Amino acid sequence: MKTIEQNFAVPFRYGVYFTEGLFSPENNLLPEVLAQDKATSPRKALFVIDSGVAKAHPQLLEQIHTFAAAHADTLQLAEEPLILPGGEESKNNPEHLQTILSAVNAFGVCRHSYLIAIGGGAILDLAGFAAAVAHRGIRHIRIPTTVLSQNDSGVGVKNSVNAFGKKNFLGTFAPPFAVLNDSDFLLSLEDRDWRSGISEAIKVALIKDIHFYQSIKHDARKLVSRDMAAMQKLIHRCAELHVEHIGGLDPFEMGSSRPLDFGHWAAHKLEQLTKYSLRHGEAVAIGIALDVIYSHLKGMIPATERDDVLSLLQELGFRLFVPELAQQEADGQLSVVQGLREFREHLGGQLTIMLLSKLGVGQEVHEMDEELVRQAVSYLQKKHQPQPLSQV
Amino acid sequence: MKTIEQNFAVPFRYGVYFTEGLFSPENNLLPEVLAQDKATSPRKALFVIDSGVAKAHPQLLEQIHTFAAAHADTLQLAEEPLILPGGEESKNNPEHLQTILSAVNAFGVCRHSYLIAIGGGAILDLAGFAAAVAHRGIRHIRIPTTVLSQNDSGVGVKNSVNAFGKKNFLGTFAPPFAVLNDSDFLLSLEDRDWRSGISEAIKVALIKDIHFYQSIKHDARKLVSRDMAAMQKLIHRCAELHVEHIGGLDPFEMGSSRPLDFGHWAAHKLEQLTKYSLRHGEAVAIGIALDVIYSHLKGMIPATERDDVLSLLQELGFRLFVPELAQQEADGQLSVVQGLREFREHLGGQLTIMLLSKLGVGQEVHEMDEELVRQAVSYLQKKHQPQPLSQV
Numbered sequence: 001m002k003t004i005e006q007n008f009a010v011p012f013r014y015g016v017y018f019t020e021g022l023f024s025p026e027n028n029l030l031p032e033v034l035a036q037d038k039a040t041s042p043r044k045a046l047f048v049i050d051s052g053v054a055k056a057h058p059q060l061l062e063q064i065h066t067f068a069a070a071h072a073d074t075l076q077l078a079e080e081p082l083i084l085p086g087g088e089e090s091k092n093n094p095e096h097l098q099t100i101l102s103a104v105n106a107f108g109v110c111r112h113s114y115l116i117a118i119g120g121g122a123i124l125d126l127a128g129f130a131a132a133v134a135h136r137g138i139r140h141i142r143i144p145t146t147v148l149s150q151n152d153s154g155v156g157v158k159n160s161v162n163a164f165g166k167k168n169f170l171g172t173f174a175p176p177f178a179v180l181n182d183s184d185f186l187l188s189l190e191d192r193d194w195r196s197g198i199s200e201a202i203k204v205a206l207i208k209d210i211h212f213y214q215s216i217k218h219d220a221r222k223l224v225s226r227d228m229a230a231m232q233k234l235i236h237r238c239a240e241l242h243v244e245h246i247g248g249l250d251p252f253e254m255g256s257s258r259p260l261d262f263g264h265w266a267a268h269k270l271e272q273l274t275k276y277s278l279r280h281g282e283a284v285a286i287g288i289a290l291d292v293i294y295s296h297l298k299g300m301i302p303a304t305e306r307d308d309v310l311s312l313l314q315e316l317g318f319r320l321f322v323p324e325l326a327q328q329e330a331d332g333q334l335s336v337v338q339g340l341r342e343f344r345e346h347l348g349g350q351l352t353i354m355l356l357s358k359l360g361v362g363q364e365v366h367e368m369d370e371e372l373v374r375q376a377v378s379y380l381q382k383k384h385q386p387q388p389l390s391q392v
Numbered sequence: 393m394k395t396i397e398q399n400f401a402v403p404f405r406y407g408v409y410f411t412e413g414l415f416s417p418e419n420n421l422l423p424e425v426l427a428q429d430k431a432t433s434p435r436k437a438l439f440v441i442d443s444g445v446a447k448a449h450p451q452l453l454e455q456i457h458t459f460a461a462a463h464a465d466t467l468q469l470a471e472e473p474l475i476l477p478g479g480e481e482s483k484n485n486p487e488h489l490q491t492i493l494s495a496v497n498a499f500g501v502c503r504h505s506y507l508i509a510i511g512g513g514a515i516l517d518l519a520g521f522a523a524a525v526a527h528r529g530i531r532h533i534r535i536p537t538t539v540l541s542q543n544d545s546g547v548g549v550k551n552s553v554n555a556f557g558k559k560n561f562l563g564t565f566a567p568p569f570a571v572l573n574d575s576d577f578l579l580s581l582e583d584r585d586w587r588s589g590i591s592e593a594i595k596v597a598l599i600k601d602i603h604f605y606q607s608i609k610h611d612a613r614k615l616v617s618r619d620m621a622a623m624q625k626l627i628h629r630c631a632e633l634h635v636e637h638i639g640g641l642d643p644f645e646m647g648s649s650r651p652l653d654f655g656h657w658a659a660h661k662l663e664q665l666t667k668y669s670l671r672h673g674e675a676v677a678i679g680i681a682l683d684v685i686y687s688h689l690k691g692m693i694p695a696t697e698r699d700d701v702l703s704l705l706q707e708l709g710f711r712l713f714v715p716e717l718a719q720q721e722a723d724g725q726l727s728v729v730q731g732l733r734e735f736r737e738h739l740g741g742q743l744t745i746m747l748l749s750k751l752g753v754g755q756e757v758h759e760m761d762e763e764l765v766r767q768a769v770s771y772l773q774k775k776h777q778p779q780p781l782s783q784v
Contacts, residue, residue: 001410001624001628002410002628003407003408003409003410004407004408004547004628004631004632004635005405005407006404006405006406006407006408006547006567006635006638006639007403007404007405007639008403008404008638008639008640008643009401009402009403009404010401010402010404010643010644011399011400011401012398012399012400012401012402013397013398013399014398015395015396015397015398016395016396016398017395018393018394018395101555101556101561101562102556105555105556105558105561108737110736110737111645129525132564133525133562133563133564134561134562135561135563135737136550136552136560136563136564136565136645137564137565137644155396155398158528160528163493163497164493164494164497166497168528169493169497169526169527170493170525170526171525171527171528172524172525172528172529172564172566173528173529174564175398232393236393236394236396239396240396243396243398246398246400247398247399247400248400251400251402252402252529253503253528344502345500345502345527350504
């Protein structure tokens, strides 16, 4: 009998909006975004809030209640917002996923309701996964509160939780309904978190946009001194490059490559090896350093370009070596090299690693020379290992 | 700052193939389908098999091993196939999902590997969900073994498991890599399962295609006597109508309606009320009967058309009443009417129920008259309640 051919394309569309004071009474962004659904009755919304954000913004809960009351014609709180621990813990512990799903069930949050998540990348990943699988997908609005989530993880189409000790083992591709970047949330960030998101901007600049890289270098001192205008500029361009990349090629990564993942194979593994005491962006900074050195060792970029990047990372305050980078397995193999295998498994099929052919231009390779990785690690260890006090 | 607009479409494509003896040494369908991925090395495949199928086909495991050995250049078994209980139990018990995910992890099944599921709709739903969320999606091939899964549930883009006592509470939209319908699996079906899938064909015929409805009526006696050619014809047309419908409109159901779900609001609830002792197709037959009677009570179709459908369902051997249909809550409301609320919640937003404006033409409505539902239930109870033996 004749084969039946299925063939369709699913259109997706969302905006990444920039604002300040999202829940101020006079700010109409959220109601305007919700109105895009053309619903005629108030939408039910379940908020999920990063406990770190709730703590740093003690007035936030009350603001949300006041805001919802003032916009009762568009928005109805499904229930008291859920406050969940942020950071990797939220993705490691399956209880938190269950908490969100239970609330979706208990409060009758439906496919035309909204799960609105406020927090860093981990909470957005967790809430996005819950939203993607409950009722086969309820609408999800992301309100990223860190540099990293505003310029990278929060603007894309992926969500995830960790399982079997592996980062992002479970997840889906599920475009959000909208992303709302409120720069006020950046004011309360610890310096570590302010800095940590900058590495994703350097990553994408190095492989896509030399002008952006130069602009980050130009603004480095301002960024260190927490100049908000410089940071907003960085976030906007970085988010734009990510959004373009995702929309342009293979949004759901059905092919082999993920060309924006420069510096990430080692970063993922380092996060795991340090038991997530390294922030993702901090691990990415080390991953970038490693792959820049490796690109030089491979003869792809000159030493001057290598040093240019390492200097910028240092000027921004990134640590470029942690002992876990040199950690070895029983057989003498670097633990971080295991990350290559896991990375290939996660991508599927062929290994694809982004390196640099020059600053601003990425180049994919399909194998890594373990001996050169070892040399790159040694280079970082010698140059960037913090000296014991007695030797300072 | 300027809003960043994301806008893309994701193309999906898969075939629904028809064959006999899929794992016979001379059958090249599976290797040919796998070759579509253009991989140059053998693909890793993890099989998940319905225990009922494994029992009814005791030679199946050995056939798969022999087949894989004969096609070692295209196919490599990740590990011994997983045998899991079929039926709703597989979707109710979260351990089975965990079993599949653990195997995906343990055997290094990646995004370019295959999870191949053989079984009824429940196992396909479960395995499809596991495949959709592991590594954000590994390739999934469905080999449906029942009439219902070959003509309906197995050819679409949905997967799911049950949670919080609710059917399909968790799931995603994730098109399979391919669907392989092997009619040999139908030979071993119990009569209940053979019959049960026919109700989905009647459903889609009633709302989409009067000629198909007439052809089912014409073939009714053959279908009852398990004529394979008649069944293959029914399956092919039913699958075709489902595939067309899914691809044509709103594959991931981002809008409000699911126009192919005639008779389903009551069916889902009846399955739950009978603790899944009713097969899905059996529940759908009752749901169709109920909505046909309701359509008549609403003045939408004449009594002759109502009786035409009820006669066909009876001729095919469907029971049209179970006591749970008349079950009441403490407040006197029919339990099945609760299904309407749950159905709206699952769909999101507005209630949309498909009724008939005539045989072969569905018509959506957005509210249901509970008193008429009660009358429709009474009609079925009076006419179709099995009589106690003493009264026969």
